[in-house]
Amino acid sequence: MSEHNGGAAGARASAVGTAxxxxxxxxxxxxxxxxxxxxxFERMSSDAxxxxxxxxxxxxxxxxxxxxxxxxxxSAHLEGMGADPEQAMAPFQQSVDAFHDRTRxxxxxxxxxxxxxxxxISDDFYAALGSxxxxxxxxxxxxxxxxxxxxxEVLFVRLQESLKDDPRLASRxxxxxxxxxxxxxxxxxxxxxxxxxxxxxxxxxxxEDYDVQIRELFSQLTRNHSRRMSLLGLTA
Amino acid sequence: MSEHNGGAAGARASAVGTAxxxxxxxxxxxxxxxxxxxxxFERMSSDAxxxxxxxxxxxxxxxxxxxxxxxxxxSAHLEGMGADPEQAMAPFQQSVDAFHDRTRxxxxxxxxxxxxxxxxISDDFYAALGSxxxxxxxxxxxxxxxxxxxxxEVLFVRLQESLKDDPRLASRxxxxxxxxxxxxxxxxxxxxxxxxxxxxxxxxxxxEDYDVQIRELFSQLTRNHSRRMSLLGLTA
Numbered sequence: 001m002s003e004h005n006g007g008a009a010g011a012r013a014s015a016v017g018t019a020x021x022x023x024x025x026x027x028x029x030x031x032x033x034x035x036x037x038x039x040x041f042e043r044m045s046s047d048a049x050x051x052x053x054x055x056x057x058x059x060x061x062x063x064x065x066x067x068x069x070x071x072x073x074x075s076a077h078l079e080g081m082g083a084d085p086e087q088a089m090a091p092f093q094q095s096v097d098a099f100h101d102r103t104r105x106x107x108x109x110x111x112x113x114x115x116x117x118x119x120x121i122s123d124d125f126y127a128a129l130g131s132x133x134x135x136x137x138x139x140x141x142x143x144x145x146x147x148x149x150x151x152x153e154v155l156f157v158r159l160q161e162s163l164k165d166d167p168r169l170a171s172r173x174x175x176x177x178x179x180x181x182x183x184x185x186x187x188x189x190x191x192x193x194x195x196x197x198x199x200x201x202x203x204x205x206x207x208e209d210y211d212v213q214i215r216e217l218f219s220q221l222t223r224n225h226s227r228r229m230s231l232l233g234l235t236a
Numbered sequence: 237m238s239e240h241n242g243g244a245a246g247a248r249a250s251a252v253g254t255a256x257x258x259x260x261x262x263x264x265x266x267x268x269x270x271x272x273x274x275x276x277f278e279r280m281s282s283d284a285x286x287x288x289x290x291x292x293x294x295x296x297x298x299x300x301x302x303x304x305x306x307x308x309x310x311s312a313h314l315e316g317m318g319a320d321p322e323q324a325m326a327p328f329q330q331s332v333d334a335f336h337d338r339t340r341x342x343x344x345x346x347x348x349x350x351x352x353x354x355x356x357i358s359d360d361f362y363a364a365l366g367s368x369x370x371x372x373x374x375x376x377x378x379x380x381x382x383x384x385x386x387x388x389e390v391l392f393v394r395l396q397e398s399l400k401d402d403p404r405l406a407s408r409x410x411x412x413x414x415x416x417x418x419x420x421x422x423x424x425x426x427x428x429x430x431x432x433x434x435x436x437x438x439x440x441x442x443x444e445d446y447d448v449q450i451r452e453l454f455s456q457l458t459r460n461h462s463r464r465m466s467l468l469g470l471t472a
Binding site: 035038041042043045046049054057058061068069071072075085089093 | 311321322325329
């Protein structure tokens with residue numbers, strides 16, 4: 001990021017706190033996060049039922065509960081801002097549901113992979129947005145990301161176990177990972193393009209500089225994803 | 237309960253703590269409770285997705301999370317007893333799954349009703365068994381039942397709201413309630429008959445006295461169910 005943009009971000013952090021466009025942006029951001037967490041909770045706990053062992057069911061259940069806890073915290077934060085969580089979530093319901101419908105796992109392994117891939121991308125994405133927000137909002141986001149139990153780690157270990165000596169599963173999950181990342185990035189892009197720029201995340205950055213930053217963010221998300229796939233021995 | 241049975245129960249409470257049959261009974265009991273809670277968590281959170289409003293989804297999600305918390309506590313208790321939770325749950329997996337398959341809700345209202353009816357019956361059932369156990373086991377059960385947020389209350393209010401001025405829904409849910417109670421009591425009966433008597437719950441009570449107590453327990457469960465249905469304006 002150039003000196004110029006860094007300066008603009010600094011100025012924004014002190015100036016945006018009360019701007020209506022920024023408040024609307026935050027409401028949207030926490031609305032989409034809240035709905036994302038609520039949906040992930042429901043999908044993950046439904047999928048848990050198809051786990052091969054009771055231990056796996058319990059593990060996936062615990063990860064799902066963690067999503068619900070995040071949902072509750074973000075909802076409480078929205079209420080603290082004077083926003084109605086239901087209203088804040090509503091605009092994102094259709095596109096998040098559509099995302100889940102397009103990425104319905106065919107079995108337990110696809111389900112694990114889905115949460116491994118999408119949780120990591122959304123964490124990266126929210127972390128990147130979080131760094132551009134006021135201190136309080138940034139703190140909420142980073143406290144959710146920096147949880148003591150990283151679900152990525154649990155899912156990674158379980159996937160690695162399944163992939164060991166199963167080249168057929170590996171090639172299937174590599175393909176599936178590519179589909180997932182495509183859908184997830186499309187989803188994320190829609191949010192920043194449709195919502196963030198017009199509503200104040202860009203602050204004093206020009207449209208052109210903003211577009212450059214967004215491209216950089218998506219390259220970063222893609223690189224991180226590829227690295228995570230490589231760690232599993234899969235081609236991204 | 238007669239004087240005689242009360243005396244037998246008192247003697248048992250002090251004597252059974254270490255008997256292998258009693259330990260096996262406890263393992264079974266906590267195994268079936270744990271699996272029941274884990275399944276309820278998964279089913280409830282899957283059904284939450286079909287809620288008419290986001291507020292309802294959040295509410296059902298919270299109730300589901302509560303079931304998961306119970307599952308974790310019971311699992312920890314099993315581990316504390318030196319039992320493996322997975323092994324303790326396994327014998328009950330098939331029959332609990334079959335129960336859920338036979339009582340798959342057709343819509344949101346049937347889903348609410350299912351949790352309203354079955355949660356209350358299993359709470360009553362476990363409370364009745366709990367009163368016959370050693371102090372530590374009894375304390376665990378009663379602490380789960382005496383939760384600050386009674387799900388029955390939340391579900392009752394929501395059902396009452398939906399049933400108001402909807403006689404068609406009322407007659408449908410009355411029928412559904414009858415099916416649910418039948419399935420739930422069959423399930424509970426199987427547990428006490430197949431598991432409890434041969435494995436030490438009966439203690440020093442004769443088979444005949446035990447059968448009388450069991451009949452009394454099931455009459456009580458049925459009466460409580462009828463009362464709950466009446467409160468909703470439904471015929472049990």
